Amino acid sequence: MTTDLTPKSESSPETAEVAIDVKNLRVKYGEREILHGINFEINAGETLVILGGSGSGKSTLLRTLVGLELPSSGELWIRGQNFGALSEEKRDEIRKKVGMSFQGGALFGSLSVGDNVALPLREHTRLDESTIEIVVRLKLDQVGLSGFENYMPAQLSGGMKKRAAIARALAMDPEILFFDEPSAGLDPIIAAGLDELILKLKKAFRMTIVVVTHELASAYLIADRMILLDKGVIVANGTVAELRASQQPRVRQFLDRVPEPEISEELDYLQMLTGETPPLRR
Amino acid sequence: MPLTASIGEATINGLAYIGGLARLTGGAASAVFIEPLRGRQFRFSRAVHQAMAIGVEALPIVSLISFFVGTILALQGAYELRTLGALQLVASAVAISMTRELGPLMTAIVIIGRSGSSFAAEIGTMKVNEEIDALETMALEPVNFLVAPKFLAMILMAPLLTTWADFMGVLGGALFGVSNAGFTLGTYFTATLKALVLRDIVTGLIKSVMFGIVITAVGCQEGFLTGLGSEQVGRSTTSAVVKSIFLVVIVDLIFTAIFYFTAPR
Numbered sequence: 001m002t003t004d005l006t007p008k009s010e011s012s013p014e015t016a017e018v019a020i021d022v023k024n025l026r027v028k029y030g031e032r033e034i035l036h037g038i039n040f041e042i043n044a045g046e047t048l049v050i051l052g053g054s055g056s057g058k059s060t061l062l063r064t065l066v067g068l069e070l071p072s073s074g075e076l077w078i079r080g081q082n083f084g085a086l087s088e089e090k091r092d093e094i095r096k097k098v099g100m101s102f103q104g105g106a107l108f109g110s111l112s113v114g115d116n117v118a119l120p121l122r123e124h125t126r127l128d129e130s131t132i133e134i135v136v137r138l139k140l141d142q143v144g145l146s147g148f149e150n151y152m153p154a155q156l157s158g159g160m161k162k163r164a165a166i167a168r169a170l171a172m173d174p175e176i177l178f179f180d181e182p183s184a185g186l187d188p189i190i191a192a193g194l195d196e197l198i199l200k201l202k203k204a205f206r207m208t209i210v211v212v213t214h215e216l217a218s219a220y221l222i223a224d225r226m227i228l229l230d231k232g233v234i235v236a237n238g239t240v241a242e243l244r245a246s247q248q249p250r251v252r253q254f255l256d257r258v259p260e261p262e263i264s265e266e267l268d269y270l271q272m273l274t275g276e277t278p279p280l281r282r
Numbered sequence: 283m284p285l286t287a288s289i290g291e292a293t294i295n296g297l298a299y300i301g302g303l304a305r306l307t308g309g310a311a312s313a314v315f316i317e318p319l320r321g322r323q324f325r326f327s328r329a330v331h332q333a334m335a336i337g338v339e340a341l342p343i344v345s346l347i348s349f350f351v352g353t354i355l356a357l358q359g360a361y362e363l364r365t366l367g368a369l370q371l372v373a374s375a376v377a378i379s380m381t382r383e384l385g386p387l388m389t390a391i392v393i394i395g396r397s398g399s400s401f402a403a404e405i406g407t408m409k410v411n412e413e414i415d416a417l418e419t420m421a422l423e424p425v426n427f428l429v430a431p432k433f434l435a436m437i438l439m440a441p442l443l444t445t446w447a448d449f450m451g452v453l454g455g456a457l458f459g460v461s462n463a464g465f466t467l468g469t470y471f472t473a474t475l476k477a478l479v480l481r482d483i484v485t486g487l488i489k490s491v492m493f494g495i496v497i498t499a500v501g502c503q504e505g506f507l508t509g510l511g512s513e514q515v516g517r518s519t520t521s522a523v524v525k526s527i528f529l530v531v532i533v534d535l536i537f538t539a540i541f542y543f544t545a546p547r
Contacts, residue, residue: 092421106415108413123420
């Protein structure tokens with residue numbers, strides 16, 4: 001497998017407008033390739049929603065964008081730098097400028113909400129405790145969790161956990177925010193509240209926001225542009241209006257919620273999800 | 283798969299596992315001893331918290347177990363020594379057995395049960411909840427953040443606990459000695475001190491530090507290797523305990539051979 005990670009210079013000439021640039025990205029888990037050559041750009045200040053069904057590779061794409069997975073080939077340019085070509089220290093510098101909110105919140109269960117939000121500040125800055133306390137209160141206020149500093153994560157409801165996770169992601173004033181399925185497991189009212197929060201963050205801080213979701217209602221509301229991922233390739237990339245007007249069959253099937261034909265064979269089902277031919281057919 | 287291939291695969295997997303342990307230990311040791319010299323501060327508060335859990339909270343059970351082990355040793359030893367007319371040697375028998383072997387080993391077993399399983403469960407649960415991923419995205423290296431404090435706490439607490447266990451074992455032997463072998467507390471302790479050589483105590487403590495390192499590495503490694511799902515955390519915890527016990531005994535064999543077989547008297 002030839003890799004494309006030739007040692008080019010670390011900075012790209014057109015850094016001003018593009019926050020994230022993905023070029024021919026391929027990602028493998030062991031021998032299985034999940035993403036087959038992904039290409040797209042995210043402009044600074046834009047909100048991109050990555051849509052896709054199960055097995056489409058959207059979680060893998062998100063994990064690669066935040067640096068949890070390394071591509072097998074292709075390039076990922078973040079803030080004008082080639083992430084794959086950087087030293088671990090430079091990558092850490094980028095990670096400090098990026099915030100991620102995980103699907104379940106991923107709050108540290110042994111720390112209080114306040115300590116969770118304070119953690120990146122305590123580890124990466126030399127701010128004194130009283131300043132950190134103020135910042136924590138500010139961030140919790142921004143997400144609507146004022147006064148919950150001393151609660152433990154186990155005491156919070158699902159929606160509150162997600163808000164706390166967002167506060168933690170905001171602690172270092174990131175330039176790019178990633179969300180992994182923000183509405184998953186939430187009732188529509190709470191999910192709408194989270195959409196409001198994302199919109200508020202977008203307007204107030206003009207952050208670049210990347211959201212992976214399969215909730216169409218949220219996507220239409222918050223997205224500037226949307227990408228539809230299917231079986232490891234991008235099948236659509238455009239504004240909300242463009243996608244809604246698209247006549248491509250896979251796009252229409254996804255947006256119109258048309259179910260797949262019934263499949264009872266396990267291997268056939270797996271193939272439908274991932275688009276692979278299984279090695280053996282019964 | 284033919285037998286030779288199975289044995290080969292198992293050997294390679296075993297060596298890979300040991301390699302993983304070595305890497306984890308190296309990373310933790312670097313974070314504790316080397317990184318601070320390069321300006322990356324080490325948070326001692328987390329290590330103190332771990333030391334409380336590993337050492338202080340283990341004192342009651344270590345005391346009880348070592349005390350009874352001491353008594354058992356005295357009983358077993360006296361049974362044979364009586365026939366040789368050498369009952370007064372029971373104090374030395376207990377002292378030497380505890381400091382060289384049973385103090386470090388029994389303490390390690392207790393630490394495995396309490397801390398080894400707890401490390402695997404804690405890190406395994408974090409893995410399942412994506413907390414390890416969250417640490418990485420926040421530029422907090424999981425080995426520095428999670429393993430290094432445990433490592434430092436362990437290498438301090440293991441020898442301290444072992445020393446306490448040695449003392450409690452001697453006390454347990456004294457219980458027998460005073461009640462059934464004609465000792466007084468004073469004469470028993472005098473006999474004990476006469477029998478003890480610095481070498482016995484030091485080799486025992488070195489072994490206890492090695493055991494502690496193995497236990498920390500295996501517990502954390504099993505935690506990081508946890509698969510997804512809560513059932514997997516149980517599997518990791520069990521695996522951590524079983525592998526720790528096995529590796530501790532192997533390390534015991536190696537160091538006992540080094541100290542008492544190859545080295546001059």
